[in-house]
Amino acid sequence: MNKAARMRKAFKDMCFSGDLVNMVVAPNALSAKIAEKTGFKAIFQAGYATSADRLAQPDRGIADFGLMSDSAREIINAVNIPVFIDADTGYGDEQNIERLVHVYENMGAAGLFIEDQTWPKRCGHMDGKTIISEEAMVSKIQAAVNARQHDDFLIMSRTDAYAVTGLQSAIDRSRHYHEAGADLVFVEAPKTKDDLQKVADSFPDVPVMANMIENGKTPLLSNEEIHEMGFTIAIHPNVLVYTTTYSTEKLLRDMVELGTTERQIDKMVTFPQFNHFIGLDDVNALEEKFATAPIEL
């Protein structure tokens, strides 16, 4: 069994175990590696963080398939835990979805979600979203399901209908997306705890995801609360972007004002610590393993 197959199986087992799958969104390969080393069992690659990390741009449909898939490949190759992909709207029609499913499946992703926003999309917690028809989205889900080469490459449906046509419409859409073949369900940006509960109650037999954004539209709950409500997947999409921005800004302001990093040095890892973390010892050992040995002919 190759790595891609192991990751797909591991992720599917997690999602259908009944336990909570707790994922953080990794903006890049380094943060993915940190997540893995600190104990996350699966990670997510998503548009908000990738747009910020790769383009220094907001999540407004500026990051395209080429950029997102490049970033996903780097993340997947950096870790040995499943990586789930935010495939936005599929970046086009059913033919584009067929291509992206092949690309993500071949690079070793554990699965992906497709959303029903119009392109260019917006972050689910931004205002001004618009959605495509339910029929068009069902067709996209079917295209994704038909394109996958392995049944354990999981397809999640995401609906942004809550903000446009309301809670019941979002639940109805998600039900139809599930009937069309989506293995997992995600209703984006419910505004109250009651609405979150209604979403979870509507899908007792399907793994449902909750999206925990700090200062977003949805109330911020703990993993324990989410799980008790009936959700089996939790993601934390922006926390690493916000933390990196905060700490980087604080450090750089100090450097501009003081001309030294002295005041911040206790908030950094050390040179040897980082080299150990990043795997310098392993790389050196690998080189040593293949060192040229003298040969007598």
Added chain:
Amino acid sequence: MTLKEVFDQKSVTTVIGTMDAQSTNTVEKNGFNAAYFNGYDVVRAQLGATNEGLISPSELSAELRHVKEHGNFPVIVDAQSGFGNQLTTYYVVQDLERSGAAGIVLNDQIFPAHTAQNEVTMIEFSDFVAKLKAGRAAFDDEETMLFAELDGVQEYGADGLRKRIQYIQQNQLADFVLVGHVTPDQFAAVADMTKNESFGLVVNTVRDQFASAEDLADQGFSALFYTGVLSAARQSAEEQAAQQFLTKAEV
């Protein structure tokens, strides 16, 4: 020679479609003054497919940067339908120009744009005008040329095409107007329009069956953009070479 000089110096400019550094070098070495780095040829070469809408703009610009490593030969780039709305058009055009495009073509298809005649759907003209304005605004270099490609003569008819050309030219929304996806039954009406309007023709040699470049020039088209020529030729040559090698190996 700059792209503007290329178009100024001849009454009919012929541009050949390319898909990578090798094909662009071939076009340059064979006496053409510009290349047309377009979705159809790139998708054929890079993805082994024939639907131009499968490629994403960042993949297109990455390949373009390889092309531009070889010098300053003017390359016109097919930005298709802007890969979304006006906002995406702005960023896509900006990235393509930064990657070395001397000219940008925008068409009036719905995103994702398609190559097959029966898969083409048009956007509202007002949306296309907004995309042209966004594309122009994204330019950093005033020498960069903007080409407006009208692909919907099947949908809006010859009269609709004429009105669109006139609007674009009168409002200086683009430096040049191209007409694509012309089917044989519409060709005579489109060719007749060249008596009063100045515009070029986009010919996909795999899809379209028109007269020779010489005959088309005689019809009055002021530019001819050919796609499919080199990618089809490459595929044919590869098949021939592989077949010859197989035959030799068997012997």
